[in-house]
Amino acid sequence: MRSHVTPGAIAAALVATLASPRVAFPSTASDIAELRASLNALKAQYERRIHALEARLAAAEGHSARAARQGPQARAETAAPEPAASQPMTAAQVIAAPVGTPAADARGALTSGSAFNPQISVILNGNYYQDSQDGHGADRVGEALWPGRDLTTGDSASGEATAVNGFNFSEAEIAFSATVDPYFDAVTRLSVGGDGSLALDEGWFQTRGLPYGLRLKGGQFKSDFGYINVQHPHAWDFADQNLPYLNLLGEGGLDATGVQVTYLPPLPVYTLIGAELAQGDGERFGATLSPDEQEVLGLSQTRGGPRLWTAFAKVSPELGESHALQLGVSYASNSQQQSGHLLGEPPGLWTPAVETTGAAQVVGLQGRADLWGIDLVYKYDATGEYGYRDFKFQSEYLREVQDMTAGDAVPEAAGTRYTIATDGLYAQAVYGIWPRWQVGLRYDVLGLTNQVRGGIDADYGSSDRWTAALTWNLSEFSRLRLQYAKNDILVAPGERERFDAFYLQFLVSMGSHGAHPF
Amino acid sequence: MLKRLFLALSILAVWGCPLAAGLQVVATSPSMGALVREIAGPGVHLTVLAPPDRDMHSLQAKPSMIHALRGADLVVALGAELEVGWLPLAIASSTNARLQPGQTGYFEAAAQVDLLDRGAAADRALGDVHPVGNPHLDLDPVRTARVGRALAERLGQLDPASATQYRRRAEAFAAEVDRRVRLWAQRLKGAPGVVLYHRDAVYLLDRFGIPLLGLIETVPGVPPTAAHLKELTAGLAGQRGVLLYASYQSSTEPEALARQLGWPVQGLPLEPPMDADGEGYLRHIERWVAAIAAGQR
Numbered sequence: 001m002r003s004h005v006t007p008g009a010i011a012a013a014l015v016a017t018l019a020s021p022r023v024a025f026p027s028t029a030s031d032i033a034e035l036r037a038s039l040n041a042l043k044a045q046y047e048r049r050i051h052a053l054e055a056r057l058a059a060a061e062g063h064s065a066r067a068a069r070q071g072p073q074a075r076a077e078t079a080a081p082e083p084a085a086s087q088p089m090t091a092a093q094v095i096a097a098p099v100g101t102p103a104a105d106a107r108g109a110l111t112s113g114s115a116f117n118p119q120i121s122v123i124l125n126g127n128y129y130q131d132s133q134d135g136h137g138a139d140r141v142g143e144a145l146w147p148g149r150d151l152t153t154g155d156s157a158s159g160e161a162t163a164v165n166g167f168n169f170s171e172a173e174i175a176f177s178a179t180v181d182p183y184f185d186a187v188t189r190l191s192v193g194g195d196g197s198l199a200l201d202e203g204w205f206q207t208r209g210l211p212y213g214l215r216l217k218g219g220q221f222k223s224d225f226g227y228i229n230v231q232h233p234h235a236w237d238f239a240d241q242n243l244p245y246l247n248l249l250g251e252g253g254l255d256a257t258g259v260q261v262t263y264l265p266p267l268p269v270y271t272l273i274g275a276e277l278a279q280g281d282g283e284r285f286g287a288t289l290s291p292d293e294q295e296v297l298g299l300s301q302t303r304g305g306p307r308l309w310t311a312f313a314k315v316s317p318e319l320g321e322s323h324a325l326q327l328g329v330s331y332a333s334n335s336q337q338q339s340g341h342l343l344g345e346p347p348g349l350w351t352p353a354v355e356t357t358g359a360a361q362v363v364g365l366q367g368r369a370d371l372w373g374i375d376l377v378y379k380y381d382a383t384g385e386y387g388y389r390d391f392k393f394q395s396e397y398l399r400e401v402q403d404m405t406a407g408d409a410v411p412e413a414a415g416t417r418y419t420i421a422t423d424g425l426y427a428q429a430v431y432g433i434w435p436r437w438q439v440g441l442r443y444d445v446l447g448l449t450n451q452v453r454g455g456i457d458a459d460y461g462s463s464d465r466w467t468a469a470l471t472w473n474l475s476e477f478s479r480l481r482l483q484y485a486k487n488d489i490l491v492a493p494g495e496r497e498r499f500d501a502f503y504l505q506f507l508v509s510m511g512s513h514g515a516h517p518f
Numbered sequence: 519m520l521k522r523l524f525l526a527l528s529i530l531a532v533w534g535c536p537l538a539a540g541l542q543v544v545a546t547s548p549s550m551g552a553l554v555r556e557i558a559g560p561g562v563h564l565t566v567l568a569p570p571d572r573d574m575h576s577l578q579a580k581p582s583m584i585h586a587l588r589g590a591d592l593v594v595a596l597g598a599e600l601e602v603g604w605l606p607l608a609i610a611s612s613t614n615a616r617l618q619p620g621q622t623g624y625f626e627a628a629a630q631v632d633l634l635d636r637g638a639a640a641d642r643a644l645g646d647v648h649p650v651g652n653p654h655l656d657l658d659p660v661r662t663a664r665v666g667r668a669l670a671e672r673l674g675q676l677d678p679a680s681a682t683q684y685r686r687r688a689e690a691f692a693a694e695v696d697r698r699v700r701l702w703a704q705r706l707k708g709a710p711g712v713v714l715y716h717r718d719a720v721y722l723l724d725r726f727g728i729p730l731l732g733l734i735e736t737v738p739g740v741p742p743t744a745a746h747l748k749e750l751t752a753g754l755a756g757q758r759g760v761l762l763y764a765s766y767q768s769s770t771e772p773e774a775l776a777r778q779l780g781w782p783v784q785g786l787p788l789e790p791p792m793d794a795d796g797e798g799y800l801r802h803i804e805r806w807v808a809a810i811a812a813g814q815r
Contacts, residue, residue, distance in 0.1 A: 214613065264584070264588055264613050266589055272581075324581065383571040383766055385767050386576070474740075513603065513646075514603070516604050517578065
């Protein structure tokens with residue numbers, strides 16, 4: 001125990017003095033400690049009493065509700081049916097007042113109270129992380145070598161570590177969702193980082209009643225490109241994102257600020273086709289340089305949007321109650337992509353900041369970027385409880401091609417054309433080994449093709465990783481995951497980092513019951 | 519190229535449209551499917567979304583469900599948040615505005631009758647609780663018959679030409695339920711009581727006044743602890759009764775308890791078979807009645 005008097009103790013003493021004037025003013029630290037202990041004891045005692053009272057009240061309510069039901073039941077059996085109005089399945093709705101229950105207190109004001117509040121959920125995502133790279137491994141997997149990534153700004157786009165050795169708080173995701181009016185549903189998702197940073201993950205509205213199988217969505221949303229892109233980190237089967245998504249699209253995946261239209265045609269099999277038009281200032285896909293860099297490197301300014309458009313189609317044949325399969329093909333195109341690289345070296349390598357080297361050293365590239373994706377998801381729903389023997393296989397292939405032309409700030413390179421092509425895939429499977437327990441295995445690779453053609457020819461190798469995970473779903477609302485990954489990441493031509501990484505992840509969800517999307 | 523694609527799409531669209539004859543109804547569970555078959559008759563085009571051996575609460579909004587809802591005139595759900603994880607999402611994804619809650623195309627059985635276990639504290643420390651009430655009302659044949667009458671009214675609104683026919687079928691079903699319930703009540707007279715895994719068969723017990731002697735799971739959606747099972751066994755030692763659990767629940771705990779207590783034990787589906795009609799539904803209830811009656815010996 002510390003010998004000096006803490007501010008808390010002073011406050012406690014003041015409170016105690018004010019509350020009961022007969023208490024002598026404490027003169028020593030030990031007196032204060034004693035006072036504090038007795039205050040705490042008092043508090044605990046009151047809490048216990050309140051809990052006991054609450055429990056008794058709940059029990060009494062249960063009894064009286066049951067008694068009230070016993071009477072009307074017999075009558076209701078013979079009475080003519082009264083088709084009650086359909087009610088949506090939300091906790092806020094009350095189905096019908098039981099017969100005999102008195103109306104609400106007549107003296108109160110009639111108010112809808114909190115009934116119009118949106119459904120709110122908060123999901124906490126954190127981990128204990130350890131790797132054999134002094135904690136740099138989590139960043140390194142997102143910085144694998146490929147030529148389409150701009151490095152003139154030096155660091156990773158987010159500028160902060162995704163996980164360091166030890167405890168990490170990834171994010172608190174706060175989601176609000178509600179029906180706006182007969183025409184729209186809306187969702188807002190905020191992400192609060194462990195450092196207190198606040199970001200708008202999504203904020204969109206979607207139509208409820210368009211005819212002909214059409215649906216329109218607008219705002220800021222995760223693109224429906226591919227399969228995993230729309231999923232938030234808490235919905236992943238592993239603690240981190242796969243290599244192709246992480247490297248080609250960045251931490252947040254393909255975000256769209258714009259509009260989406262989907263069409264569900266009346267076909268014999270489930271088919272969904274859709275397209276998006278969006279602003280397209282992506283973290284990696286559609287990245288542009290800063291105005292200063294653009295001027296120094298002789299590149300055009302960032303154009304007004306929309307610069308990104310996507311198209312996707314998903315098909316799911318009918319396979320009975322236990323099996324489900326979905327196949328998808330997606331395309332995204334961004335009309336403006338910029339990067340810089342050191343003169344005489346191929347793109348994608350480390351590039352010194354333009355300000356320190358001068359324009360003569362750095363070649364600016366600009367052009368367009370196209371992304372193709374195919375995805376396959378197969379799920380087997382076993383009859384077991386809590387996911388026992390359920391199986392899921394999921395795989396996606398992505399291929400990005402950038403058509404780039406060098407800016408005219410460096411005369412010897414001006415107008416040189418480059419075609420950059422990089423692809424990657426992941427395949428993962430999860431299986432319910434016991435009720436609530438799931439094992440997962442993932443292989444992901446970036447750069448099966450990893451090349452530059454044109455002004456300079458270069459072929460980089462690939463980065464890959466094996467990941468195993470054990471997930472324990474304690475309930476539908478909490479989850480613990482142990483994950484091990486064996487990484488083999490290409491960081492520079494011919495230079496690999498091989499390391500192990502462990503995650504012990506927790507995920508808890510508070511608030512309204514989450515949806516179970518496919 | 520585009521013209522040809524359009525042509526192909528329109529051919530597919532025409533082929534994909536089911537013949538206009540009869541209502542297209544989607545039922546979430548086999549019991550609701552049985553009720554639809556019984557009340558709507560053979561002319562109805564029915565799709566049942568969940569087979570009887572699954573936990574209706576944990577399903578996902580599969581593309582095949584969205585596909586089935588796409589052209590449906592009516593969706594018949596058990597309701598009271600049993601399908602909350604997937605049905606609202608599947609209805610929204612189906613783009614079928616006629617099926618949204620509040621519309622004629624949305625029918626929730628739980629909204630037609632009084633529910634048990636209503637008003638529980640909305641505290642997840644008590645598990646995955648649903649304060650609107652216990653949704654497993656389909657194990658009570660009397661409530662189910664009442665739901666059938668409400669369903670007949672709804673079908674009549676969607677298809678006024680056959681309204682009297684729907685009403686007649688609902689009345690006939692209710693009469694048959696009445697007859698059986700009287701027989702079952704006699705058979706279950708003096709049945710000693712039941713231990714359930716989850717509060718899913720309480721409606722059936724409540725209907726026939728069978729005591730619920732205990733629950734294997736202490737809180738819904740959370741596995742039971744060894745201490746709780748020990749306490750349960752100690753409290754029930756020397757008594758008579760039956761242990762019943764749904765077929766998707768773990769058999770380990772009920773079987774172990776049954777051995778210790780010397781009670782009969784049985785795992786039964788909560789739902790009738792996929793292709794059940796009214797008679798199939800009543801046979802399903804009959805199985806439960808027989809299982810409860812086994813405790814009398």
